[in-house]
Amino acid sequence: MNQARILVGSVTFAIQGRDILRAHGMRAYIERGKGPQPQYGCGYSIRVDGDGAEAQRILQAHHIKVLGRVGADGA
Amino acid sequence: MIYFDNAATSAPKPVAVQTAVQRALHSLSANPGRSGHDASVAAAQEVYACRAAAAELFGFSHPERVVFTGNCTQAINTVIKGVVTPPQNVVVSSLEHNAVMRPVERLRRQGCTVTVAEVFFDDPEATVRSFARAITKDTRLVICTHASNVCGLRLPVEQIEALCRQRGVPFMIDAAQSAGVLPLALDELAADYICAPGHKGLFGPMGTGVLLCKGEAPLPLTEGGTGNASASLEQPPDLPERLESGTLNVPGIAGLHAGISFVKQKTPAAIHAYEMRLTGFAYEQLRHMRGVTLYTPFPDPSTYVPVLSFNVGDRSSEETAARLNEAGFALRAGLHCAPAAHRRLGTIETGTVRFSPSVFNSRGQVERLLWQIERLAKE
Incomplete structure (x- = not known):
């Protein structure tokens, strides 16, 4: 299964984004980055089991600030 | 003792509120939004759940713009001091609490002008006309208590917010006496800011308050650690963290969440x-x-x-x-x-x-x- 990690700017966005993705039927979880990521803000991200690009599109449509995406066609 | 001082703080608190505070002290004693361990994430989830509950109660579709404060006064100060700069004008009603009057007096001494719009007890239209006369091209913020903490009179905030919308002036509602008692649907209102105590009509613990921030994010009163954008010396731009430096009152917020649930259940x-x-x-x-x-x-x-x-x-x-x-x-x-x-x-x-x-x-x-x-x- 594809997995993507979507990087967000705060724990608030991480929880809100996870809930939005779950409401869209996606498997989403909060994760903390494994290493120092000053460029990615809070270090929290949303792990998605599935289509990372679609998850990112959903989040941005709900005004969740996405700082980047790792895996599943992301950077 | 029979308690009739609920305009100061509500008492007793519902049992569910007391239980939620105890549970948070026992099981959620980790810093939300700071660490990756399960306890920190659990605390952050409880904080977010309270934001979402408050947003729903106030008819606001942006839980991420619900900011926790120590009380209603702190929320009011955040808006006044974070939005208005000298020599701009502020319009207030004639029934305002010192939570409003003292910060605007400080602004007045710094060069702002403060205009008081008279409130009429039996004539809300006359009250609205007072605000219409008071607002000028220099007005940066209009402030109105939703209901007086002295006599209970409700002010016609719906008409005043319509007036502010027409004039393009930000509008702040002090909901100290109305939160949990009167309906407010922020998505439908043109109000930019609602300030509310957590410990009065929302039945939360003392030391809790909320700022619902539909308008432009005010400059922060306090700057410091927010758990995000840590490499930058600038306060992060996004709400709610922009206005929530330092460790949050998780037991209080958990109690407030239970209080809001109590209010929703009763309506x-x-x-x-x-x-x-x-x-x-x-x-x-x-x-x-x-x-x-x-x-x-x-x-x-x-x-x-x-x-x-x-x-x-x-x-x-x-x-x-x-x-x-x-x-x-x-x-x-x-x-x-x-x-x-x-x-x-x-x-x-x-x-x-x-x-x-x-x-x-x-x-x-x-x-x-x-x-x-x-x-x-x-x-």
Whole structure:
């Protein structure tokens, strides 16, 4: 299964984004980055089991600030 | 002690609130939004759940713009000091609390102008016209209490916000006495900011408050650690963290979440209706007591919240409250941190005794209070 990690700017966005993705039927979880990521803000991200690009599109449509995406066609 | 001082803080708190605070102290003692361990994430989830509950209660579709503060005063200060800069103009109603009047007085001394819009008790249209006259091209912020903490009068905030929308001026509602009692649907309102205490009509613990920030994010009152953008020395731009530096009051927020759930379950409309029945009953009985002075027309539920001011004979309000305290009743006397409202009522020299019931009071308790007041009036 594809997995993507979507990087967000705060724990608030991480929880809100996870809930939005779950409401869209996606498997989403909060994760903390494994290493120092000053460029990615809070270090929290949303792990998605599935289509990372679609998850990112959903989040941005709900005004969740996405700082980047790792895996599943992301950077 | 029978407690009628719910306009200051509600008591008792629902059992669910007490339990939630204890549970948070026991199981959520980790810093939310700071660490990756399960305890920190669990605390952050509880904080977010409270944001979402508050947003839903206030008809606001942006939980990420619900900011936690220490109380309503801190929320109000955040907006006033974070939005207005000299020499801009601020418009306030004539019934404002010192939570508003003191920060705007500081701004006035720094070069701002402050215009007071007169409030009329039996004529909300006249009140709206006062605001229309007060707002000028220099006005940066209009501030209006939703309901007076001295006399319970509701102000026509819907018409005032429409006026502000027409004039393009940000509008802030002080919901200190209305949160949890009167409906507010922020998505449908043009209001930019709602400030509310967590510990009054929302039944949360003291030390909690919320700022619902639909408009532009104010400059922060406090800067520091937010758990995000840590490499930058600039305060992060996004709400709510922008305005929430330092560790949050997780036990308080968990209690507030339970309080909001309590209000939702009962519904603000039912709470308001019940408390207004007690207030209306007290008013009618006091109106017929010789020696008792009331300061407003009958508190109709459509235009009042459950707050009632009175005095007994020539006694000072403080003396009356002290005598009632000796008899086992908790009511607040004096100026209620709102000298502007007392000037408007003509009670700046005497203050008043304030009766403010909650859903936990019964009619029988009100009857006992009235019997005691009648005894005092006859002395």
